[in-house]
Amino acid sequence: MNVNLIELKVGGFSVSIGDIDCGIFEQIDNGGPYSYYPKLQHRLTGDHYIAIGHKLNELNKGKRNV
Secondary structure, three states, rough: OOEEEEOOOOOOEEEOOOOEEEEEEEOOOOOOOEEEEEEEHHHHOOHHHHHHHHHHHHHHHOOOOO
16 A cells, blocks of 8 residues: 655645545644544545554654655
8 A cells, every 4th residue: 555645834744545535744843753634534544554653663763765
């Protein structure tokens, strides 16, 4: 499952898989780790959440392959 990140002008990243807008990755504290804030939860399956979690871990470990 391919998770796409689009950097937002106000900071953070928009998260999508296919045609589903899954939510955003945002930092609570500037320079801190990113957290996931979901959208359209009724369209997401466990596989979606696993893929999003892997991408979030990569982002927080500094592997910004956006």
